[in-house]
Amino acid sequence: MQITRILGFEVSVPPRPVTGHSPQNRPYYLLRLETDTGILGGAISRPNGTPLLSYIEMIAPYYLGRDPLMRTAASSDLEQLHRPNFRALRPTVSLFDVAMWDIVAKHAKLPLYQLLGGSRTKVPLMPMIGNFIAERSIESVKDEAKELLDQGYLRFKLPIVGNVKFETKYVEEIFKLVDGQLSVDYHWSFLNYNCALSACRSLDRMGLHFIEDPFPAQFVDLTCRLSRELQTPLAAGEDMTDFDDIKRAVNELGLYRLDATRCGGVTGAIKALSLADIQGCGVVPLTSPELHAQLAGAFSVIEAVEFIHRGERATPAAILTRPMNVEQGHIHLDDEPGAGWHFDWDAIAKYTVATTEMTAS
Numbered sequence: 001m002q003i004t005r006i007l008g009f010e011v012s013v014p015p016r017p018v019t020g021h022s023p024q025n026r027p028y029y030l031l032r033l034e035t036d037t038g039i040l041g042g043a044i045s046r047p048n049g050t051p052l053l054s055y056i057e058m059i060a061p062y063y064l065g066r067d068p069l070m071r072t073a074a075s076s077d078l079e080q081l082h083r084p085n086f087r088a089l090r091p092t093v094s095l096f097d098v099a100m101w102d103i104v105a106k107h108a109k110l111p112l113y114q115l116l117g118g119s120r121t122k123v124p125l126m127p128m129i130g131n132f133i134a135e136r137s138i139e140s141v142k143d144e145a146k147e148l149l150d151q152g153y154l155r156f157k158l159p160i161v162g163n164v165k166f167e168t169k170y171v172e173e174i175f176k177l178v179d180g181q182l183s184v185d186y187h188w189s190f191l192n193y194n195c196a197l198s199a200c201r202s203l204d205r206m207g208l209h210f211i212e213d214p215f216p217a218q219f220v221d222l223t224c225r226l227s228r229e230l231q232t233p234l235a236a237g238e239d240m241t242d243f244d245d246i247k248r249a250v251n252e253l254g255l256y257r258l259d260a261t262r263c264g265g266v267t268g269a270i271k272a273l274s275l276a277d278i279q280g281c282g283v284v285p286l287t288s289p290e291l292h293a294q295l296a297g298a299f300s301v302i303e304a305v306e307f308i309h310r311g312e313r314a315t316p317a318a319i320l321t322r323p324m325n326v327e328q329g330h331i332h333l334d335d336e337p338g339a340g341w342h343f344d345w346d347a348i349a350k351y352t353v354a355t356t357e358m359t360a361s
Contacts, residue, residue: 001107002360003066003100005034008056010354013318029053030319030348031095033103035068041103042343043095044288044319045261048239055092057356063096064360069107071100072267090241090264097265098291102339112266112339113297123296123331126284126304128157128185130174138170145177148309152328155181155209155304162189162199175206183235185212193222200230210235210255210284220245224252237272238262238286246272250281258285258302260295266339269295277301290324290340293331305331319347 009030029052033041045052059078066074075093079086086093105112113121127148130141145156156178160167175182184203190196196214203211210233215222217239227234233254240246241262250256256276260269273295276283282303285292289307296302317323321342325332336342 001039001067001069001103002036003033003063003068004036004360006056006060006064006358007032007034008053008060008356009348009352010053011319011348011351012353013351027353028319029056029095030343031056031099032343032345033063033068033096033099035103037107039103039106041068041099041101041106041339042341043098043102043261043265043339044341044343045091045095048091048262050088050091052092052095053354053356055089056095057358059089059092059096060356060358063100064358068100068103071097071104075264075267087242090268091262094261094263094265094268097267098260098339101266102341105339106337109337111297111333111336112291112294113333114335116266116270116295116298118298119300120297121333123293123302123333124155124304125153125289125326125329125331126155126157126183126306127153127309128159128306129309130158131308133159133170138173141170141174142177144309145174148329149178152330154329155183157183157185157212157306159185159187160189162186162195164199164202168202171203171208172206175208180207181209183209183212186214188213188216190214191216191219193226196222196226197229200226200232204230204232206232208232212236212257213238217245220248224248227253233282235284243268243271247275250276250279253281255282255284255303258283258292258295259288260285260291261288266295273299273301289331290320290342292340293324293333294340297333319344319351 011028012025029045031043062074062078105115129144212235223236235255235257237249237257238259283301284303285305289305292305321344
């Protein structure tokens with residue numbers, strides 16, 4: 001089996017409707033690998049400031065003609081040639097890795113979670129609630145949480161920005177409503193250690209599951225230092241592309257935030273998950289629930305998979321052929337072969353704003 005054609009897409013897809021709000025179209029990058037057997041592999045990623053389409057075009061020659069069953073060989077060759085700046089390439093390499101695992105799973109006629117060993121078919125979901133809080137009341141967020149509680153969801157995440165006076169009351173009210181099953185995400189609000197310490201201490205006594213990303217991903221030292229000052233576990237990792245940083249997060253923080261579309265694909269995720277399992281560090285992957293639920297089906301160290309309940313960042317349903325099977329706050333995995341995403345390539349063509357293509361000679 002050989003990869004015969006590589007296509008990259010930049011798409012602008014409308015998000016799910018949100019009552020009372022007008023979230024904007026959001027760009028995504030997609031990769032499609034075609035093989036001489038007719039099996040297709042696909043992967044999707046958010047941009048995160050990376051010119052992924054240009055990088056896809058740059059590294060595609062390393063993958064053309066390769067056998068997806070030997071997926072590590074191309075990435076290893078690429079890393080040897082680009083070692084000084086491989087960190088910048090890792091999100092793009094992640095897309096190729098996921099797409100090749102998608103091909104391998106389809107070739108084996110298995111879903112990814114079964115191909116990786118399989119440990120469960122039902123995976124807990126953790127909705128992020130409270131988006132657009134600047135345009136909403138606390139009561140509207142409480143109504144959102146109540147709706148999800150009625151649907152069987154058991155744990156929740158709330159985005160905050162470091163407004164201590166408002167957010168202490170806000171978090172306390174949601175915490176009580178969901179019976180303490182709450183985490184918060186500062187989304188890189190701080191660059192100053194003392195400001196972060198003061199804000200986190202205002203929440204530290206509550207008993208939150210975790211406090212996420214007080215600092216940007218490159219401030220690993222500050223995140224680890226802050227973790228030692230708090231009782232509440234700190235969580236980080238979603239934008240870490242260097243394995244030295246990932247190892248520190250797993251070894252020193254309370255919870256690792258996996259993103260397989262940035263840490264090296266399924267292959268990188270397996271490394272990180274195995275390390276977390278050995279170290280006893282919990283894992284909650286960042287969004288991309290279709291893919292990450294497959295990993296959670298194989299690795300019990302994953303506590304839950306996040307999805308965004310109301311907001312523009314959810315993976316757009318408009319380019320997928322079928323939704324996830326969700327019941328009582330859990331994704332129910334089925335026997336459909338592949339890595340979890342089932343792309344509607346006709347719909348992708350409709351929303352495409354730029355493409356790149358390379359074919360084996």
